[in-house]
Amino acid sequence: MNKSDLRLYLVTDRGNLSEQDFLTQIEQAILGGATCVQLREKEMSGRSFYQLALQVKAVTDRYGVPFLINDRLDIALAVDASGVHLGQRDLPVAVARQILGPNKLVGISAKTVAQALAAQIGGADYLGHL
Numbered sequence: 001m002n003k004s005d006l007r008l009y010l011v012t013d014r015g016n017l018s019e020q021d022f023l024t025q026i027e028q029a030i031l032g033g034a035t036c037v038q039l040r041e042k043e044m045s046g047r048s049f050y051q052l053a054l055q056v057k058a059v060t061d062r063y064g065v066p067f068l069i070n071d072r073l074d075i076a077l078a079v080d081a082s083g084v085h086l087g088q089r090d091l092p093v094a095v096a097r098q099i100l101g102p103n104k105l106v107g108i109s110a111k112t113v114a115q116a117l118a119a120q121i122g123g124a125d126y127l128g129h130l
Contacts, residue, residue, distance in 0.1 A: 005066050006126055010034040012056070014041070019052070023059055030063045038085050040070035053079045068105060076100070083107065085128060088115060093122030 010029045014022050026037060037060050041049050053069060057079050060067040066082035069075045073096055076084040083105025084096055096106045107126045110116040116127055 005035050007035045008033050009036045009038065011038045011040050011070075019055070023055055026056060027059050027063075030060070030065050034065065036066045036068065036082075038068040038070055040085075042071075046072075046075070049075050050078055053081070057081065066105065068107065073099060076104075083125070085109070093119050093124045097123035 010026070012022070012026065017025065030037070037056065039049075039053055039056050041052065044052065049072060053075050057067050067079075068083050068085050069079070069081045070085050071087060071090050073084050073086075073091055075081070077099070081104075083100065085107040086093060086096060087109050088111075090096075093106055093108050100106060105125045106123060107128055108115075108119045108122075108124050109128045110119055111129065119127060
């Protein structure tokens, strides 16, 4: 996967949208130029997250857009996502890299230079900052 695929990176937020409206908004974002989609669901059960991830992946696959899962390596593996985005309290980047292998994306949120350097050493493909 080419790192330039991350030029316009959509991080989802369902808010109060229906499932269909949520999927439609993702599709519209891709049609508007989004080159990567990250599914971020902090309050959803594992089963519900998995089911939603399958639906979002169907949309991203239709357009050939990389699809990343936030925090949940298990869900990323289960749906064969393009990769995972981790936070500082999630699995270490090196562990995620080892599990996912070299052909999947691993990103991490970093707020300090030390965190960024550790991510680089661990094999992160990109950094996010909130």
